[in-house]
Amino acid sequence: MKGGAFLRAVFFHLIFCNEKGVSMLLPGERLEPLSRDYSVIISRGHSFNTDTILLAAFSTPRAGDTCADFGTGCGTIPLIWYMKTKPKKVYAVEIQENACGMARRSVEYNHLTNEIEIINEDIRMLKGGKAVPPNLDLIACNPPYKAEGAGLKNSDEQMRIARHEVTCNFSEIVQSAASLLRFGGRFCCCLRPERLCTAMLDLQKAGLEPKRLRFVQHRPDKPPSLFLLQANRGGNPGMTVDPVLFIKNEIGGYSEEMIEIYGAYAQNKGAVEK
Numbered sequence: 001m002k003g004g005a006f007l008r009a010v011f012f013h014l015i016f017c018n019e020k021g022v023s024m025l026l027p028g029e030r031l032e033p034l035s036r037d038y039s040v041i042i043s044r045g046h047s048f049n050t051d052t053i054l055l056a057a058f059s060t061p062r063a064g065d066t067c068a069d070f071g072t073g074c075g076t077i078p079l080i081w082y083m084k085t086k087p088k089k090v091y092a093v094e095i096q097e098n099a100c101g102m103a104r105r106s107v108e109y110n111h112l113t114n115e116i117e118i119i120n121e122d123i124r125m126l127k128g129g130k131a132v133p134p135n136l137d138l139i140a141c142n143p144p145y146k147a148e149g150a151g152l153k154n155s156d157e158q159m160r161i162a163r164h165e166v167t168c169n170f171s172e173i174v175q176s177a178a179s180l181l182r183f184g185g186r187f188c189c190c191l192r193p194e195r196l197c198t199a200m201l202d203l204q205k206a207g208l209e210p211k212r213l214r215f216v217q218h219r220p221d222k223p224p225s226l227f228l229l230q231a232n233r234g235g236n237p238g239m240t241v242d243p244v245l246f247i248k249n250e251i252g253g254y255s256e257e258m259i260e261i262y263g264a265y266a267q268n269k270g271a272v273e274k
Contacts, residue, residue, distance in 0.1 A: 024105045031109075035263075038083050040076050041106045046099045048076040050247065050262070051190050051226060052142060054216060056080040057261045058228040059140040059188035061087040068093060068132055068180065070123050070141035070173060075103030077140055078116045091132045093119045124172050127179045135182040141189045143170055170195070171202040174231075178206040181233040188230045190216075196227055209235035214242040220250060 024041065025031065031039045032047075042048065056077045061067050065087040069077045072092035081087055092107075094100050100120040107116045121131045170191070177187045187208050191199055193215070200210050208231035215224035224244070246255045254262070 024109055029102065034076070034079055035083055038079050038110050039106070040074055040079055041102045041109070042074055043102065046074040046096075046102055048074065052076050053080070053262050054226070054228060054245070055140060055142050055188065055190045058190070058214065058230070059138060059186070061085055061138045064088045065137040066133075066135075067091070067138040067140070068136055070139060070177065071095075071143060072103055072118070073099050073142075075106050075116070075118065077142070079106065079110060079112070082110075082112060082115060087115075087138075090116045091119055091136075092116055093121055093123060093126065093132065095120070095122050122168065123176050124168050126176045129180065132180055134180050136180050136185055137182065138186045138188070139177045139181060141173055141177070141187070143173055143189060143191065145192050145195075170199060171205070174202050174206040174208055178208050178233055181208075183234045185233045186211075186230055187233070188228070190226055190228050193224050193227055196229075199229065203229075203231045208233055209237060210239050211235050212240050212242065214245055216245045216247065218246075219248045219252075220246055 026043075029041050029043045032042045033039045040048070052073075057080075059077075061081055063085050065085075066089045067078075067081065067087050068091040069075075070093050072078060072094045075092050075094075078090040078092045081090060092103055094103060097120055100118050104118045107113055107118060119131050126132050170189075173189075174187065181187060187203070189199070203210055210229060210231045212230040214228045216226040216228065217224050228245075245257060247258050249255045
């Protein structure tokens, strides 16, 4: 979609959305369009960013897959998945009650209550298949980037939970994922490059073999700022390293691949970094 057409669609979506959609918003919230047909409710404390979009694209499920999104926040990744491939079912897990409330209202607004189930639960408590059934095809997780105690703590509790390992660490996340994936099922995540070695060790200890790696750079002259990683339950050793994904090109605009992944949203709205 061209930029002008996208803006007109966004304008129509926001101005002429039905009264039910407007009544779903609480103070401090707004509808953010993901496309002409889908929108997500966001707030200052619970939103999405470039990394969310990249992980959603990297982990795109197959049509008919049964999936889970760990730490779903406001529920952006499940909505993007349905925009693209229509998986059979997505279990969106989030420990923060207010984020779950936003995600549930987004699911209702987009008429996907039968397809996306919001689960207010601690990821560590998912073992055993009580809240989320086992034998999943795919699990995605955009985990906190900072270990608890590392870096400056955010005074906002919502953001601190999202950015620091306050409620669970990466090792605990992958252990829960391994217990719920079918043999050959995929776990996809994104983290900062400095955590690559320990992430791979944690994955292998949980029985998830790293199979696909991709680094993300803002520009060709900058070092990687992110990696995207896929690990398969019970996979054989051997990993593919994809070409680097550049967010910007040499002249400062969005790269062709980024435009393809992020679409007209990136051109007209900009990308918000974690």
